[in-house]
Amino acid sequence: MSAAKDTRDDGPRIMPFPVALHYEMPAAPAITRYGEALIDGRIIGQRCTGDCGLVYVPPRDYCPIDVIELTAADDVELGDHGTIVNFTVVTPVQYPGQEETEPFARVSIALDGPGGMLQLQDVLDTPVSEVRVGMRVAAVWRPEGERNLDELAAGGWSSTGGGIEGWMPTGEPDLDVSRLAGKGF
Amino acid sequence: MVDVAIVGYGQVPSVRCTEITETQMVLDVTQQALRMAGIDRHDIGFTVSGSCDYLAGQAFAFVQTIEAIGAWPPISESHVEMDGAWAMYEGWTRLQEGDVDLVLVYSHGRSSPGTPWQVWPLQLDPYHLAPLGLDPWSLAALQARALLDAGVASERDFAEVVARNRANAVDNEYAQVSGKFDVDALLAEPYVRNPLRRHDLPPISDGAAAVVLASRDRAAALAERPVWITGIDHRIDIHQPGMRDLTRSESTTRAAQAAGLADRPVQVAELSAPFSPQEVILRDALALDGSVEINPSGGALAANPVMVTGLVRVVEAARQVRERGRDRVLAHATAGQALQQNLVCILEGP
Amino acid sequence: MPAPLVKIDLEFPYTRSVGPVIGAYLDGLQERRLLASRAGDRTLSPPLEYDPATGAAVEPELVEVGPEGVITSWTWVAEPNPNHPLDRPFAFALIRLDGADTAMVHVVDGPESALATGARVRPRWRDERTGYVTDIECFEVTA
Numbered sequence: 001m002s003a004a005k006d007t008r009d010d011g012p013r014i015m016p017f018p019v020a021l022h023y024e025m026p027a028a029p030a031i032t033r034y035g036e037a038l039i040d041g042r043i044i045g046q047r048c049t050g051d052c053g054l055v056y057v058p059p060r061d062y063c064p065i066d067v068i069e070l071t072a073a074d075d076v077e078l079g080d081h082g083t084i085v086n087f088t089v090v091t092p093v094q095y096p097g098q099e100e101t102e103p104f105a106r107v108s109i110a111l112d113g114p115g116g117m118l119q120l121q122d123v124l125d126t127p128v129s130e131v132r133v134g135m136r137v138a139a140v141w142r143p144e145g146e147r148n149l150d151e152l153a154a155g156g157w158s159s160t161g162g163g164i165e166g167w168m169p170t171g172e173p174d175l176d177v178s179r180l181a182g183k184g185f
Numbered sequence: 186m187v188d189v190a191i192v193g194y195g196q197v198p199s200v201r202c203t204e205i206t207e208t209q210m211v212l213d214v215t216q217q218a219l220r221m222a223g224i225d226r227h228d229i230g231f232t233v234s235g236s237c238d239y240l241a242g243q244a245f246a247f248v249q250t251i252e253a254i255g256a257w258p259p260i261s262e263s264h265v266e267m268d269g270a271w272a273m274y275e276g277w278t279r280l281q282e283g284d285v286d287l288v289l290v291y292s293h294g295r296s297s298p299g300t301p302w303q304v305w306p307l308q309l310d311p312y313h314l315a316p317l318g319l320d321p322w323s324l325a326a327l328q329a330r331a332l333l334d335a336g337v338a339s340e341r342d343f344a345e346v347v348a349r350n351r352a353n354a355v356d357n358e359y360a361q362v363s364g365k366f367d368v369d370a371l372l373a374e375p376y377v378r379n380p381l382r383r384h385d386l387p388p389i390s391d392g393a394a395a396v397v398l399a400s401r402d403r404a405a406a407l408a409e410r411p412v413w414i415t416g417i418d419h420r421i422d423i424h425q426p427g428m429r430d431l432t433r434s435e436s437t438t439r440a441a442q443a444a445g446l447a448d449r450p451v452q453v454a455e456l457s458a459p460f461s462p463q464e465v466i467l468r469d470a471l472a473l474d475g476s477v478e479i480n481p482s483g484g485a486l487a488a489n490p491v492m493v494t495g496l497v498r499v500v501e502a503a504r505q506v507r508e509r510g511r512d513r514v515l516a517h518a519t520a521g522q523a524l525q526q527n528l529v530c531i532l533e534g535p
Numbered sequence: 536m537p538a539p540l541v542k543i544d545l546e547f548p549y550t551r552s553v554g555p556v557i558g559a560y561l562d563g564l565q566e567r568r569l570l571a572s573r574a575g576d577r578t579l580s581p582p583l584e585y586d587p588a589t590g591a592a593v594e595p596e597l598v599e600v601g602p603e604g605v606i607t608s609w610t611w612v613a614e615p616n617p618n619h620p621l622d623r624p625f626a627f628a629l630i631r632l633d634g635a636d637t638a639m640v641h642v643v644d645g646p647e648s649a650l651a652t653g654a655r656v657r658p659r660w661r662d663e664r665t666g667y668v669t670d671i672e673c674f675e676v677t678a
Contacts, residue, residue: 013558013666017311017549023242025298026538028206036536061205062212064252067226069212096548149539204538242543298543302616312557313581314640316668318618323627326610327640334608334652379611379647423587427629427638428579431608 027152033072034058035149038163041141043078045116046070055115058159079113080139080164083175089128105131109167110180122166134174137167187281190404190411191507191532193222193397194500199361199488202297203391207241210393211293212253218289218395223407226255229397230285233263235272235292236492239304250293261285268292268457269394269496270518270528276398277417286403293393294492301389308522310424321522322386325460326378328431328523333380335432338465340380344371346461347384347486354483359497361488362388384486387459392490394497412503412532416444419518419528426523437470437517437527444529446471446515451531453478453505453514455498459485463524467517471529481505495519495528506534556584559597561666569601569658571635580635581668601632603657603677608638611647620669626650630674642673649676 027035030046034057037044046059050066057078062069086108092100105128109118123131124140141147142165151161195217197210211234219226232254238246247264256262263279265272269292276288306315332338345368354363366384374382404411420436420443423429441447454477458464468479482501485494495518502516513533520526553561556572560582563570572579572593574586580600585592609628615621620642628650629638643656656674664670 013553013561015312015551015553015557015561015667017315017551019303019307019545019547019549021239021242021303021543021545022300023298023543023545025295025541026202026204027541028209029204029538031541032536032538035539060252061209062253064255065257067212067216067253067255097546150542152539152541242545302618306618311551312553312561313668317620317627317640317642318616319627319640320616320618323610323612327608327627327629330608330610330652376611376613381610425581425583425587425637426640427607427631428587 028061029072030059030061031152033075035152038160039147039149041144041147041163043080043111043116043139043160044075045078045114046074047076047114049074057111057116057118076114078111078116080111080141081170082109082111082118082137083177083180084108084123084131084133084135084137085110085117085177085180086133087131089131103128107131107167109137110177118160121160124166124168126169132174134177136170136172136175138170140165140168187283188401188404188413189277189280189398190401190408190413191396191499191503192399192404192408192411193218193220193224194395194503195221196359196394196497196500197392198359199390199392199490201361201389201391203295207236207246207293207295207393208250208253210391211250211291211395214393214395215254215289215291218397222397222399224287224397226289229260229287229289231261231263231276231279232289232291233265233272233276233279234290235265235267235269235496236294237266239307240294240296240299240491242298250291254289254291268492268494268518268520270499270516270530271419271495271520273396273398273496273499274417274419274528277414280398280400283400286400288398289395290398290496291393291395292493292496294490295391296389296489296491297391313425322378322381324426324522325386325462326381327426329380329385329460329462331431332462332465337432337469338462340372341368342465343380343385343461344368346458346464347371350480350484350486353481354487357482357487359488360483361390363483363487381460385461387485387489388487390488390490392488392493392497394493394500396496396499396503410507410535412506412534415531415533416446417528417530418443419526421521421526422524424521424525431523432466434466434470434524434527437467437524437529440527440529441471441515444531446529446531449513451477451513451515452511453481453502454517455480455482455484455502455515456517457485457495457498457519459489459494461486466524471515471517499530499532502532506532510534554584555595556582556593556597563597564668564670565664565666567660567664568599569632570597571600571632572597577636578634579637580632581639598634600634601658603655604630604632604635604674606643606650606652606654606656607631608652609643609650611650621673625673628656628674630656641668641671644673644675
């Protein structure tokens with residue numbers, strides 16, 4: 001007979017159960033068009049033809065507010081200058097796979113021109129304490145020959161990885177963002 | 186008990202790898218179901234979906250599909266990490282409260298992006314089974330051999346199941362694998378998991394489906410031919426494959442009993458049997474004789490969009506009532522491996 | 536442009552506490568002993584904490600079963616995948632160890648012609664054992 005009690009000195013047994021999963025899928029047509037433009041140094045979004053009239057970036061070939069299909073004909077070229085309308089400062093937890101060690105900012109940018117809001121963008125060469133709502137920024141594009149779509153994220157979480165390195169403050173006076181309310185999604 | 190009927194449904198053809206997103210598929214099938222029901226999305230009182238994040242490779246992947254059903258203004262919504270048939274069970278349950286009379290159910294799944302041998306073992310006991318990398322083909326094969334050893338079925342029986350389902354699928358524009366196959370030619374193929382051959386296994390499929398449920402008065406007002414859910418139940422069996430009789434599906438028998446299968450014979454049965462031997466087990470568990478037409482859609486051997494397969498059986502059974510004039514049909518869904526968990530619902534015409 | 540491929544790689548370094556029943560079982564594997572749990576008059580292999588048929592809690596002490604057993608079902612894996620315990624063709628099998636009332640799943644070494652329901656098998660242990668179900672490298676059909 002064996003006692004079911006754990007008889008080890010160093011506490012209850014912990015069993016490792018490592019899991020590694022790999023997925024691959026072709027990007028949807030909307031993301032493919034977006035990626036093509038990114039390689040070309042352009043940001044394209046898509047304007048809803050329904051009541052909301054919002055501009056989505058990246059395009060998704062449908063509007064989640066009006067619940068209608070959109071098409072390539074609804075694609076619209078967006079500006080690569082914009083205004084920070086929201087941000088958070090992430091204090092990195094050192095979990096396995098974490099590469100950051102210092103606090104860093106992730107910002108939401110309302111793009112000039114037709115509209116569109118990019119999420120989770122990186123502000124370059126700027127102390128975290130200086131990142132603020134209203135700050136004017138401009139995209140820093142990767143050199144043409146170095147752009148790639150390897151980092152293109154799945155689904156709708158907007159990604160500019162592989163095309164835009166990040167955003168730099170332009171030095172322009174801050175914008176009063178209250179005028180931008182209701183323009184983003 | 187509130188009477189509930191299916192008043193609308195939709196599906197997309199199952200494919201080996203879709204070019205669009207799951208959200209786009211959901212937009213398509215939900216719009217089909219709403220259109221058939223003749224209602225607007227704002228009429229829906231509760232929405233519930235079924236899917237599995239592990240198939241898509243993204244935590245909370247299902248949340249993105251909310252964009253296809255319009256969650257602004259905010260809606261009442263739920264999700265089960267299960268086949269859409271169980272989402273429908275929750276939708277049916279919600280209608281029993283009596284305060285809501287229209288429910289939208291949808292389901293989506295892409296098996297194409299993942300690496301099956303990495304994903305599937307994670308469904309199993311993490312101490313005794315998953316570390317062995319026990320894959321669904323192997324588990325289904327252990328079940329198949331148990332059937333052969335018990336003298337309950339032969340390899341020819343398995344091949345006949347495949348031939349019939351694939352032949353039925355020829356007329357189903359939503360099926361992925363179809364055709365007229367000769368049983369002896371099938372039996373001449375090599376084993377992939379002795380005694381299973383490639384055709385005894387399900388295809389890898391991407392797909393989606395949706396159903397609109399309505400309670401009594403609303404259903405009668407909306408549909409000329411509502412498809413009444415006169416019985417629905419699900420039961421689960423023991424997880425460890427070595428601790429239950431793999432040649433029988435007691436949980437299916439009990440679910441059918443509770444759903445009232447014995448009250449009157451059914452004319453058609455849509456069974457979720459992704460592996461051919463499982464259809465033999467299910468026919469036996471449900472005591473279906475030769476008078477019952479099995480899987481006119483081609484079943485899960487013709488298309489297996491995991492997480493949608495069971496809801497598709499419900500849609501196909503509903504089609505038999507609404508489009509083909511049948512009076513009483515059965516739809517079956519399964520979850521887990523080797524028919525561990527089973528749902529049975531009975532659908533009837535007016 | 537053809538659709539670019541979106542690639543996702545997920546890694547989860549899970550660790551699991553095992554409790555007194557599974558823990559004792561894994562301790563046993565590390566010591567090259569096959570243990571089972573008792574509930575009523577049933578001996579459950581592999582050991583579970585509760586009898587899945589009755590819901591009864593198992594007795595706190597595990598019992599030794601095996602080391603030999605009999606195959607109650609099997610299948611041949613001609614092309615193993617990287618998650619499988621062996622990198623050469625092998626069989627998955629349900630094995631009812633001597634003294635147990637239920638069967639456990641494990642792998643059996645070939646050749647395929649030796650595999651049969653009813654064949655007797657014995658475990659082949661790994662030299663390095665850590666308290667994991669693969670401390671048993673495989674079972675082999677006894678002569």
